[in-house]
Amino acid sequence: MNRDLRILVVEPDPERVLGIINALTDAGWSDVKALAQISALDRTVREFKPDIVLIDLTNPDRDTLEHISFATETSKRAVALFVDQTDDALTQAALNAGVSAYVVDGLKMERIKSVLETAIARFKVMRQMQSELDAAKQALEDRKTIDRAKGILMRQRTLSEDEAYTLLRKTAMGQNRKVIDVAQALVTAADLLS
Amino acid sequence: MTDRVLNCGYVPLVDCAPLVIARELGFAAEEGLALNLVAQPSWSALRDMLALGHLDAAHMLSPMPVAMSIGLGGLSAQIDALMVLSVNGTVFGVSNGIAAELGEVRFGDALGLLKALAARRSGPLRIGVPFHYSMHRLLMNYWTSSLEGLRIEEITVPPPRMADAVAEGFVDAFWVGEPWGSVAVQQNVGRLMMAGQDVWNFAPEKVLAVRHDWADTNEDTARRVMRAVYRASAWLDARTNRTLAVEILARSEHLSMSPDLIDPALSGQITPLLNHAPEAVARFVQFHKHAASFPWRSQAAWIAQQLGADPAGIQKAKACFRSDLYRQNLSGIGADMPGASEKVEGALRYETAVASTAGHMILAPDAFFDGRTFDFPAEN
Numbered sequence: 001m002n003r004d005l006r007i008l009v010v011e012p013d014p015e016r017v018l019g020i021i022n023a024l025t026d027a028g029w030s031d032v033k034a035l036a037q038i039s040a041l042d043r044t045v046r047e048f049k050p051d052i053v054l055i056d057l058t059n060p061d062r063d064t065l066e067h068i069s070f071a072t073e074t075s076k077r078a079v080a081l082f083v084d085q086t087d088d089a090l091t092q093a094a095l096n097a098g099v100s101a102y103v104v105d106g107l108k109m110e111r112i113k114s115v116l117e118t119a120i121a122r123f124k125v126m127r128q129m130q131s132e133l134d135a136a137k138q139a140l141e142d143r144k145t146i147d148r149a150k151g152i153l154m155r156q157r158t159l160s161e162d163e164a165y166t167l168l169r170k171t172a173m174g175q176n177r178k179v180i181d182v183a184q185a186l187v188t189a190a191d192l193l194s
Numbered sequence: 195m196t197d198r199v200l201n202c203g204y205v206p207l208v209d210c211a212p213l214v215i216a217r218e219l220g221f222a223a224e225e226g227l228a229l230n231l232v233a234q235p236s237w238s239a240l241r242d243m244l245a246l247g248h249l250d251a252a253h254m255l256s257p258m259p260v261a262m263s264i265g266l267g268g269l270s271a272q273i274d275a276l277m278v279l280s281v282n283g284t285v286f287g288v289s290n291g292i293a294a295e296l297g298e299v300r301f302g303d304a305l306g307l308l309k310a311l312a313a314r315r316s317g318p319l320r321i322g323v324p325f326h327y328s329m330h331r332l333l334m335n336y337w338t339s340s341l342e343g344l345r346i347e348e349i350t351v352p353p354p355r356m357a358d359a360v361a362e363g364f365v366d367a368f369w370v371g372e373p374w375g376s377v378a379v380q381q382n383v384g385r386l387m388m389a390g391q392d393v394w395n396f397a398p399e400k401v402l403a404v405r406h407d408w409a410d411t412n413e414d415t416a417r418r419v420m421r422a423v424y425r426a427s428a429w430l431d432a433r434t435n436r437t438l439a440v441e442i443l444a445r446s447e448h449l450s451m452s453p454d455l456i457d458p459a460l461s462g463q464i465t466p467l468l469n470h471a472p473e474a475v476a477r478f479v480q481f482h483k484h485a486a487s488f489p490w491r492s493q494a495a496w497i498a499q500q501l502g503a504d505p506a507g508i509q510k511a512k513a514c515f516r517s518d519l520y521r522q523n524l525s526g527i528g529a530d531m532p533g534a535s536e537k538v539e540g541a542l543r544y545e546t547a548v549a550s551t552a553g554h555m556i557l558a559p560d561a562f563f564d565g566r567t568f569d570f571p572a573e574n
Contacts, residue, residue, distance in 0.1 A: 039364060060352040062238040066267075067326045067350035095246060100238075 003028040005115060008050035010065060012036045016126055020054065023122040029115065042068050052112055053102040054119050062100060090116060097123040142180045149183035152190050197228035198415055203240045204231055204253035206449050207353065208372045208459040209280040209400050212481055213253055214448050215439065216419075216426035224425075225418035231448050236352065237325040244403065245271040250412075251419060253279060254403040260497045261327040263406075263514045264507040272406035274514045275494070276420055279400040279427070281486045283459060283479035284330055284390035285375035287466075288367040289360050292319075293385040301466050301473045304392045304563040308341050318345035322365035324353045329390070329399050330369040332500045337393045340564050360384045371399070372459035372479070373451060379468055380455075386466040389475045395542075396477075396484075396560035398493045401515075409519065417523040424487060424524055431482035436460055477558060484545075484558035485532055489515035492536040495570035508570060512536075530555050540567040 007029055011017045017034040024032050035044050038061040045053070045068055055062055090113065094101065097120045103112055146168070153164035172182045200222075204210040213231055216222045222229035234240035237255060241262070244252045259273040286307075288296070296310045311319060319338075323331045331348060338346050351359045351368070357378040359365045368378065369390075378384040390397055402423060409416050430439055440460055444453040458464050462478035465471075480486040491512040498511030517535040525531060533549035540562045547554045 057239055057242075058235040060235050060354070062236040063325050063352060064350040066238050067348070091246065095242070095248065100242070 003030070005029060005031065005051040005111065006048060007032045007115060008044065008048060008053045009034045010038070010041065010053060010055040010059065010061065019126060020119065020122050023118055024115070027114070027118045029118075038064055041065060051104050052115055055100055055102070056123070057095065057098045057100045065102065090120075093120050097121075098127050099123040142183075145180060145187055146183045149186045152186060197223065197226055198418065199228045199230055200250050200415060200419055201230045201232055201248075202251040202253070202419075203234045203243055203249040204448070205234055205237065205240060205353075206451070207374075208443070208449075208451075208456055209283045209479055210253045210448070211430055211439065211443055211460075212279050212423050212427045213402075214443055214446050215430055216422040217448075218442055218446055219426065219429065221425045221429070222419070222422040225422045227415070227418045227422055229419070229422065233448065237328075241267075241269055244273065244405065245269050247405070250408060250415070251276075251402060251404045254401050255325060255328045256398040256401050256493070257327045257329060257332060257497045257501065258325075259401060259403045259514050260494055260511045261501055264498060264501070264503050264510050266501060267327050272514070273403050274406045274409050274516050274519075275401035275403055275489050276409065276416060276516050277402050277423065277487045277520055278398045278489050278493075279402050279423070279481070279487070281396055281398055281480040281484075282389065282391045282477055283399050284333075284369060284371045285386045285464065286334075286367065286369045286388050286390070286392075287360075287375055287378055287384045287386040289363075289365070289384050290382075292366050293387075293467075299387065301386070302388045302392045302475070304337060304388055307387050308337065308344065312341050312344040318347045320347045320349050320364070320366045322349050322351040322356055322359050322368040322370070324351065324356075324370060326350060327501075329397050329497075330371070332497065333390055333393045333397060334369050336500060337563065357381045357383050373455035376455055376458050376465065379465055382468045386464060389464065389478060391475070391477065393563050394540075394560070395562075396480075396558055398489075398497075399479075401489065406514070409516065416519065420520070420523045421527055424482075424527065424529060427481035427487050430460075431480065431486075480558070485530075485555060486558075487520075488532060489517050489520055490535065490537060490539075491515050491517055492539050492568070492570050495536075496539050496568050499568070499570075512570070525551070532557070536570065536572070538567050538569045540565075 007024060009017060009020050011034060021032050021034060033048055035041060055065060094116060099119050101116060149168060150161055150164040153159055153167060154161060168179055168182055172179045202213060204213055217229045217231060240252050241258060243249045259275045261267045262271050262273045295314055299307050299310050321334055323334060338344050349365050351365060353370050353374040356368050356370045356374045360368060360378055361383040375386050379386060429435055440453050440456050443449050443456050444451060459479050462475045463472040464475050466473055494511040494515035495508045498508045503511060521531055530550045530552040532555060539560060542557055542560045544559055546557050548557050
């Protein structure tokens with residue numbers, strides 16, 4: 001197995017960096033470096049001379065990374081993985097997991113395949129965790145808003161908590177809207193009128 | 195009838211307006227098209243998603259389809275420009291520090307500015323641009339290479355971070371699309387010195403791009419989206435619609451920018467320095483008038499030449515600006531067509547009447563700041 005590749009990970013979130021590095025080192029790669037600040041990218045690419053650069057597909061710094069890859073004064077140039085479309089399944093898997101990789105020209109696909117598979121698996125988990133975290137945050141926010149709306153109804157119309165919630169739900173159903181949307185409208189209106 | 199879904203990538207900039215208007219004002223729906231606009235975090239991501247089939251169409255920097263089609267940059271693929279989405283719309287500015295060194299240079303004086311910059315006795319001027327394959331970068335190189343002695347360094351900065359990059363001293367100057375130039379002024383970190391058209395009067399800025407094979411196999415959908423965007427562009431360029439356009443764009447979830455950031459570009463009132471009077475810039479961003487949306491093959495050729503393409507590459511570039519599809523798909527809705535699909539780029543110093551299918555049409559000036567002209571004869 002080829003475990004001697006130099007891998008650079010560009011990622012500002014320290015927790016995510018740790019996750020990726022752990023996944024890669026567990027799989028046997030030890031020469032992994034992480035970079036949070038894009039301002040140091042130019043120098044890092046020149047000095048560390050990575051074979052592969054991994055970066056989140058949605059990272060806006062990708063355009064900067066591409067330019068540095070082209071401009072780096074070495075005979076080898078890093079190119080986006082997607083150039084090599086010989087392995088379409090792998091390319092699509094990377095795209096879906098949200099990882100983009102820059103691979104130094106001349107490296108054979110077989111050599112980087114296992115790095116990518118490890119990275120793809122890790123990015124998938126991170127994406128999953130992120131969307132669960134976002135959903136949990138949203139649910140908490142929604143609950144706060146609904147609680148405030150219930151409170152307003154309880155005060156203004158002297159209802160019990162259950163009655164207030166039933167009223168919200170009935171209104172939402174009648175208007176073919178979500179309970180949270182009705183609650184949000186009520187809270188906004190109450191803020192304007194107070 | 196079920197609407198045909200078209201997934202179209204875009205980067206949230208003022209010049210994605212034709213796509214947003216096509217959707218919000220129902221021009222797309224009239225064509226039986228569900229125009230699904232998908233914001234992209236970077237030009238590289240937009241490119242990959244289009245090339246690999248996750249997007250059907252995209253709001254692209256005009257040099258991108260040319261570069262990809264001739265095999266330059268991160269990912270090559272046969273990409274066509276169905277039409278031009280916008281002409282002009284970028285600004286060049288410098289940090290407050292550089293502005294102080296330059297002294298008085300009239301806004302829009304490309305040559306005077308160049309001389310003033312070259313007269314500075316310091317290291318290379320670090321200029322921030324959004325992407326290597328952008329009209330910004332091509333104009334910057336064209337302009338700065340005309341004077342010996344001015345050394346520059348190109349630094350890629352995502353537009354939303356341009357003002358910060360100036361404030362933090364990563365770049366000395368910047369070439370960026372609106373609203374990000376106005377943002378730098380509002381944050382009082384820089385001074386705008388000229389608009390992109392002060393270097394090239396009529397520079398194709400963004401195009402509606404699709405994969406070449408997609409255009410072949412989706413003729414009908416291509417026609418629908420082109421018609422919808424054409425009507426949206428015509429609506430946008432009508433002076434009476436401007437205020438409403440700013441409101442619609444500002445409220446749209448696709449841009450989410452305050453109206454006062456959208457207004458300067460659409461009204462052509464560019465404030466170069468905080469708390470100073472705006473400069474009136476004619477044709478600051480043009481969507482429709484003067485055949486703005488027509489994909490001139492000679493524009494593609496100019497781009498290819500600037501990218502260093504050989505004669506074969508220039509011919510390839512010409513082929514990917516689809517003036518043939520433009521004629522075929524838009525003649526039916528009354529679009530006036532120029533008599534030719536190529537022109538001598540840079541030849542027009544004034545508004546000029548040229549032959550068109552309806553008799554004649556007025557073309558806007560397309561001169562370069564140094565007066566050069568570019569003729570790309572068809573290969574026999």
